[in-house]
Amino acid sequence: MKIAYRFGRAGLLFLAASLLLAGCGRDEASQQGGAQERPPHPVEVAELSPQDIALERSYPALLRSDNEVTLVARVTGFLEQRHFEPGEMVKEGQLLYSIEPDLYQAAVNQRQADLQSARAELVRAQRDAERFERLLSQNSVSRQQVDQARAELGVARAAVAQAEAALASARIDLDYTEVTAPVAGMISLSRVNVGNLVSHGTELATITPLDPLEVRFQLPQYDAFELRRQLDNPDAIAEIRVVLQVPGLNGGAGEPLVGRLDFLGSRVEESTSTVQASATFANPEHRVLPGQFVRVSLEGLKRYDVLAVPEIAVGQGLMGPQVFVLDEDNVARARPVDLAEVAGPWQILAGGVEPGERVVVGDLAGIEPGVTIEPLPFDGEAGEIVEEQEQQERQAEQQEMEAADESGALAEDAEDDAS
Template sequence: MKRVFFNAIFISIVVFAACKKKQPPQNTEVPVNLYKVKAKPVLYYDQYPSTTAALSQVTLLPQVQGAVTGIFFTEGSQVKKGQKLYEIDKRIYQDSYDAAVANRKVTEGTLLQAQQDADRYEYLNKYNAVAKQLYDHAVITLENAKSQVQSANQAVKTARTNLNYAEVYAPFDGTIGLSQVKLGNVVTPGTTVLNTISTNDPMAVDFVVNEKQLPKFERLQQAKHQPTDSLFTILLADNSLYPINGKISVIDRAVNSQTGAITVRLVFPNPKGMLRVGMSCVVRVHNQEAGPQIVVPGKAVVEQMGEYFVYTAQDSLMNNPKAGADSAKNKIKRLVALQKKVQVGETIGANMIIKSGINNGDRVIVDGVQLLHDGSKITTANKVGPSAGGKGSR
């Protein structure tokens, strides 16, 4: 029992001695890495998703009904304006035209006879040698004959038009697609799609911008001489750069009131047919901002509720806890984090352009920002900074 008693006393003494040891002061400084801001010229492109479109495109629809009796082109080939593309069974339309022409000849003969009778009765009427009623009937018959000739002429025109519609021609030079009908298919006027023709050189590229950017593109449209090479370029779906530059052509007439967006159209030469209608691509607009710009690592920028902030390092004098109250060294220099609201610009790889909020020479915190708040004490004395592979710098 005595042995157990003495062991308990020994353990209590050891624990008491450990508690009496002075605990090391807790380090409240957040280790960070800094980046000194220096404005420099920046080359970048504003990028916009876009789609290629034909400047002219038409869907071929038949104007008369009948079976397709001829197809006179190669699908996917280039066609010329006026080239014959389709033929619809024209026999019934040829017969209608011939009948209309024959009927017109009959009405013309009737008109000749009525004219002769009217002339004869007019002569006799001058000498009161014929009944007034016969003369009036002759004049009316003449007018009716003239109307019948006009009607016959219109019937001939209609029959000729229908006969012409039985043959479908290319309305302009362009590329024709896959035929939607085959030989023998019966087509219906205004309903059955025969094919589609579109122009391909030059090619339009449409993209959408926010209405806030509209003044910028209006200035680019009105500029007679573009100061920057490669102002408008496009990246194709395989991320390759299209080798020919484009120019701004049209800005849509109105802003979409629901989305606040408006469509801008560029035009690119397409001599080799690399661009096809409906392709997805990315429009690159060369930046036009002159002079150096402030660029910081993107990881230094913090987004909060749609606003953007960075932390900068600022020297601050603080009380020295190791010095006495009357000591001349009661103040020491320490770094603190200062939160600043910034306006961000284009993202360039891992970096981001800052348009306002910080200045040349500011020291921006790039690592450790997730542990900071406005006024946090920071240090760059750490051997390996958080999220960094090397020694912090001040």
């Protein structure tokens, strides 16, 4: 038993030595293989140069009708007639309500009679004053009598003016008994039924013009600053379009609503750090309504003379965002960068790179510092690169899902066989 034990122990030592030698051989082989250079990694490369990048900005907004009017009663009386149907389009100057016009017509007639009486009294006073002037020249009346006649003439003239003013006021009240549309638009439900007593200030209905409509929105102060700087360029103003984005509207057969920028504020709101702006949209088909929440897109905005790369060219390193810059030997070197805005498929760089440097702009998969790159030409279409990358990711996800489904099916078959 002792001899067998020694022999077994010697065999184990021999086996361990053999495995150690084999491992050393494999290490030498792997070192020799690692010494071989990997082939250059083909990927799109672009030489950085300043360019103008188009931006698209959208902001939440609320539609409003700038000329919306609330009709109110200007006189007191019974509402006798309503001359419209709620929800219809009314024209400017169209008769809408009648508020007891007979009562105010009678008041006008009374004021006319008062005016006639005052004018007759004025004629009498004027004749007396003229007669007393002639008698004074003949020393037939005293100076006091002449002064009295002149005073009565002044009182008569004032009475005529007072009667004329009262008649004008009565006629204004009579006009107010017929409520007409000050603007054209869609009228709301009547807030007062026919037969009710209304007084001065009673709200009757609302007229909302639907074409054009105004939209007010808030711009972040940096966007507002850049927009104002661009608007100062006369050649750039015509390039800016204001497009209304309404869920379910632009996806249909109709064209999007395009308006014009009317106002850009000159101060920053302290509470929101935004600048107010407004735009006007033609709405001839009444496709949108006031009070509707929408998004306003500004098209034609640009950032001038900036350095930018496709968004997928920016990776994340130990120092933060980074890109890969090629040296003279086409070796990739990681370079930390400062990011500015994202403009569609483009990422604008605020610092870290210089014009003339070559940057990897394609898919970063398989690229790390020190890798030799085979530069492929870049046609300048960042959107195509981003779309291609997204398509590859979707295909990879689809393959993973299919593999998972297949594994699940095999597992179910194995359970069925085992049962």
